[in-house]
Amino acid sequence: AQKVTQAQTEISVVEKEDVTLDCVYETRDTTYYLFWYKQPPSGELVFLIRRNSFDEQNEISGRYSWNFQKSTSSFNFTITASQVVDSAVYFCALSGRSGNTPLVFGKGTRLSVIA
Amino acid sequence: KAGVTQTPRYLIKTRGQQVTLSCSPISGHRSVSWYQQTPGQGLQFLFEYFSETQRNKGNFPGRFSGRQFSNSRSEMNVSTLELGDSALYLCASSAGLAQETQYFGPGTRLLVL
Numbered sequence: 183a184q185k186v187t188q189a190q191t192e193i194s195v196v197e198k199e200d201v202t203l204d205c206v207y208e209t210r211d212t213t214y215y216l217f218w219y220k221q222p223p224s225g226e227l228v229f230l231i232r233r234n235s236f237d238e239q240n241e242i243s244g245r246y247s248w249n250f251q252k253s254t255s256s257f258n259f260t261i262t263a264s265q266v267v268d269s270a271v272y273f274c275a276l277s278g279r280s281g282n283t284p285l286v287f288g289k290g291t292r293l294s295v296i297a
Numbered sequence: 298k299a300g301v302t303q304t305p306r307y308l309i310k311t312r313g314q315q316v317t318l319s320c321s322p323i324s325g326h327r328s329v330s331w332y333q334q335t336p337g338q339g340l341q342f343l344f345e346y347f348s349e350t351q352r353n354k355g356n357f358p359g360r361f362s363g364r365q366f367s368n369s370r371s372e373m374n375v376s377t378l379e380l381g382d383s384a385l386y387l388c389a390s391s392a393g394l395a396q397e398t399q400y401f402g403p404g405t406r407l408l409v410l
Contacts (some may be wrong), residue, residue, distance in 0.1 A: 217398070284330060284355065285340075
């Protein structure tokens, strides 16, 4: 069975601080896909990034960066110089290779950035 | 391209009633998935439709059903509503081929009284 664990339920930081959101996953698939989504108060899940299991290259997009490590089954997300607009719930998700398997989500991490 | 749209955005029903939610995917997307989000259970997969056929189904009772039309628009129906069905229902669309990224709509917030 597939499982995603986001151990941090809530994080509160002061604006301009860096923050890392942790994600640990479990799967028996050798090919799988990892995602991060952001959910602002409006409720819509906003897609941030997708990673294939065979691509461990880290990625940076503006203030966002992702660290994918298969050895530790982790896919962590770092926001550099956080801003108030980053306040949201962030979800890590996993899907397998078989067919078009559904997303399995972690419980989410609520990030509050205080001005 | 316009994003995924869901109607209605908010809904209040009473126990025992039934409800139908609608989802219009991104133009060109053929797969529509439905998820239920509650504070206790988090985000859970309901079902996925591709080319008018249910391709995947989550672990929900038969009161939850769905369908997809030839234009890829999808509806989900919940019959005999229970208090526990109060949730945010999110629809996601993808191209449906291989393992494509799912893009989500704004959701329908259902409150059952």
